[in-house]
Amino acid sequence: MSKLDLRSKKTWGALASIAVVAGTLASAFAWTAGWLGSRTVSQALVGETPKPFPPGFRRAHGKGICFAGTFVPNGSAVSLSTSRLFSQPEIPVVGRFSIGTGDPHAPDSTTKTLSMALLLKTDDKQQWRMAMNNEPYFATRNPEGFLALRQATAVDAATGKPDPQRLADFLKAYPEAEKYLKWAAQKPAPGSFAGATFYSINAFYLVNAQGERQPVRWMMRPHDPFFSLSDEQRKKADDNFLFESLRQRLAQKPLYWDYVLQLAQPGDPVDDPSRPWPDNRKQMVAGTLEVTRVEAQSVGACRDVNFDPSIVPAGVAVTDDPVLNARSAAYSHSFSRREREIGYGKATEAVQKQEVK
């Protein structure tokens, strides 16, 4: 091998090119790791409570159950979108019900937030992933606001309560959150998954064969009736009452939800999830989801799925909603962490296996 001639311009030119390549790779790595740029915010959005966090579980909505089902469209939305979801006779569904807490062992009464996530694979090899909550709108217009809300409502160690001044400062910066906080304070505690309505919250575009874009939001409206539990009933309820009653209910017969699209009118905000559209906007039932059986998440098909709502098929497009975009980054951080823990054999309970030493 010939020696490096450090006096030659050619050698210095080659070294400079290598430095550029190495520098680019290092920056790309730092960006991927979230050490640079706005991704630091998306990493900060991924909390880990309880601490230490049990490996292999989702960093949010950690307690959940997989389900299998079928989506049957009724054909009414074919003029709005080319997605096969609206025209294929039926689409198999891998889904997940969860509650809105990071702790996979939390009692079901810890939160009033219930969720449904869906992975729909159509026969044209496209995928639509959805993750919905039982809340019609979001607290803040952007993800920074969501982070600020978390900090403003954190319990002060000295008083055992959130600091009122911090909350007042937060509401000054994010006045839109007042509506959500008032609503959340009197939100009834759902007594079942079966009777809960799940909302997309973020807006999306449906795109038809002519390339026309119709902004929509949607909800999954249950056939089962909604019922709520009093504080007293929740205190007495079993730690797994929501998941247990779901199992029992499905052992009898399937559950159904109508997929209801809400169509925006010109001027309705598509990039602000804290501003629901007026109730008089046109709604249409585009199909029905049938849920037939559940399976533990440690072994079920939903375990290794990242229900990133920005994964949409042809015929659907994402909006510029900053919360939607932040969700994609945050879910990806959470997904990489849990899959790495599973891959390195650290996730025992999350996958029902012994730890690999």
Ligand code: HEM
């Ligand atoms: C800035 C706002 C938000 C952040 C940072 C956030 C963060 C997260 C994270 C980190 C996960 C775990 C992902 C995984 O490991 O697979 C998750 C799951 C989930 N989120 Fe969010 N989220 C946000 C907003 C929302 C909104 C607006 C909704 C409802 C429309 C929602 C519904 C869900 C659901 C249903 C799951 C569970 C999905 C599953 O079953 O795997 N999130 N979220």
